[in-house]
Amino acid sequence: MNPINRFFDSQRRHFEKGGRFETYYFVYENIESIFYPPPHVTTASPMVRDRLDVKRFMFLVVVALLPHYAFGVFNVGYQSHLASGLPPDLWPVVAKGLQVVVPMVVVTYAVGYFWEALFATVRKHEISEGLFVSCALFPLTLPPTQPLWQVALGISFGVVIGKEIFGGTGRNFLNPALTGRAFLYFAYPVQTSGDAVWTVLAAGRTAPVDAFTSATPLAVAAATETGSVPQAWVDAGYSTAKLFFGLYPDSIGASATFLCILGALFLITVGVADHRIILGDILGFLATAGLLNLVAGPGSSPYLHLSPLHHLLVGGAAFGIAYMTTDPVSAPAMPGARWVYGFLIGMLTVLMRVFNPAFPEGIGIAILFMNCFAPLLDEVQVKMRLKKRVPNVR
């Protein structure tokens, strides 16, 4: 028996019924089960159970997000050095990135875990691992300059209002990470929008160096009044390759479209994300933006002429499609409803981007909006499906 095992065996009695820390059993259980899966056995048929549990299901999403963190750490440092006029050497860049990202992640997990543990302890159920996905997603959607107290507030709102008041993971109808993100957007617009928030400047600097563009591609697109949007991007220094690889000032990890594609493929391969939602999203983007291209006349805003593929390339589109829309809890459960759900998210995102100047990026709001309609979509398909059954009543 190894030392870790011995440690848990010696400590367990304090947390079991009658022990000194009986109240905190569920926190203890959560920590122990990270090391050792619980020794529970089946009591009812079937006698054997699948190896997959929620822990692994959620863990695979976190695995898919790890490359985004690696990318985010690099990009935050890289943009900071560029904007501050420092040489972009690898190690100083990584160090700067870690200095910004690690505290945000630590705060997110600490605060998120606190709320989850509190609710689990009071409700006397085990801690659900959905929390770890929400806490992994949340910092990636934030600008790197977000104050830590706002990070704490955002994840608190996401976990408590987005999830716990409805009963915890599995009973929430909104995506908790996005709920927290939307809360920050509406509560603290100064720190979450505009051009300045996407780059951390070196200590002592108040403005980026002159050659540095800090406007995000979406801001550039919305501001373009003549000519074409792709041309405006090129003028602002955003080549297609740069947009694809995401090396520009943006939220911490959401800009890397290529990582989103890899992550989505990974999640579809292991069967954690539903390809129906992802393809539905993409179809929604293609159809809506394609339609806008068709109806746009020579005098319309250049944004209407922006091709669907460009829409998919910028902002949080790819990140939202790969990781936010595919959350099985807040998405509809039925296969057909998932296609519709995805399609409408894509459609709403494009419409919001093009027609609503108040929201430079629409996907977060679009997902939350469609989260609310997921039960309705399910209801419709379930009704249709049940009609087809040969009744079996008595």
Add this chain to the structure above:
Amino acid sequence: MNTVHIKKGYQLRLIGAPAAEVEVLPRPARVAVVPERLRFVKPRLTVKVGDRVKVGSVLFEDKRHPGVFYRSPGAGTVSAVSLGPRRLVRHIVVDLDEQEAFEEFGPIDRGELERIDRLDLIDRLMAGGLWPLVRELPFRDAARREARPPALFVHLDNLDPFHPLPPVYLRGCEDLFEFGLRALERAADAPVNVSLAKENAAAINGLRSRITHLYTGNYPAHDPGVLLYRTKRSAAENHSWFISGQGVLLLGQFLQEGRLPTEQTLVIAGPGAQTPRHVRARIGAPIAALGAGEVPAAGIRCVAGGVFSGQPAPMDSFLNAGETSLVYLAEGAESPPAFRWMLPGREATSYSRTFLSSFTSPRDRSMSCNRHGGLRACIQCGFCARVCPVDILPQLTYKAALAEEVEESLSHGLLDCVECGLCAFVCPSKIDLLETLRRAREAYYDDIA
């Protein structure tokens, strides 16, 4: 002959499949009937400890259906009536005599079989105590004498690991099977559907003409409820009867000989069995005697009736007539290796694609009764709906059942449920879906009874 392709379901690849040779086990010292594993039955005992019984003497009657008797599988002295909590009758044990006496019911030959009145035939089968081998959908209780079934389903094999293989238990019994099938055809007075897995079809040439459905697909493709769901055209067919292949043999033998049959073929198999095999054993034989030479180690669970739909059977229990599967599984009550949930999982058995094993060539693996995770709320992964062989949405049906929304759960197809247990097997949140659905079905059955 129709071929039915069942696309859903899941075939568990488990080590410990039985060898095809049949070992004839020696006569045990005692046999028993186990009412606690006879579903729905409420026994009213007619014997007490010390009574002398013959093979075929009445041991108890079903309180719900006076006239449905359960008879002794051996002759000798009633040595124990074991009671469980709330005076539940666990088993009634008979110590066997050296020379066993039989109750005689009078044999019946082919010619008589064609002439006998349908209800007389049923009464004769009921008197013999084997009638409850014929079950009635959708609740799977014993068939009702007064019912007119729209069809009778005979399933020759059972894909729930592990059950006797039709080529093994039917070997040399083709005529008896024909006889039993004819009797059932007369008793049901309805079309008889005999189903067999396509891969076993070649091994059973003698009965080819009687087989109506060949199926392909995963567990539980064998289940009559699945076949019915795939073939039914109207709600009238929901009340079909069904019986297993060995049940047909037992009924046939009873009619032909006029005595209660005393033997059945069963499998002793599974990852915990030392020599997985078919055996020919006494009906009602003690599990301990069946495992002779097995000496199951501590921490082995004995399951009667297959790993998915079976129930745990303690070592001091016995096997009823029709219980033809005994699977030994490791209890698995210890913690698996550290951080196993993070590892690629080359050896993991899973319906999902979340382990490396899904991407390597499939092979048989060991499993224990470990639940592999803590209880969580449903996360709508949808695996249960994808695996359900009768297209129920278990994740919604079980919520309706828990909320006691009877109408809603019925409209979801609660009564189509074949109780295969796959929904609970695949659930990553480890929700006991089967248990909930089963209880809801039984509650509804009680309600309308």
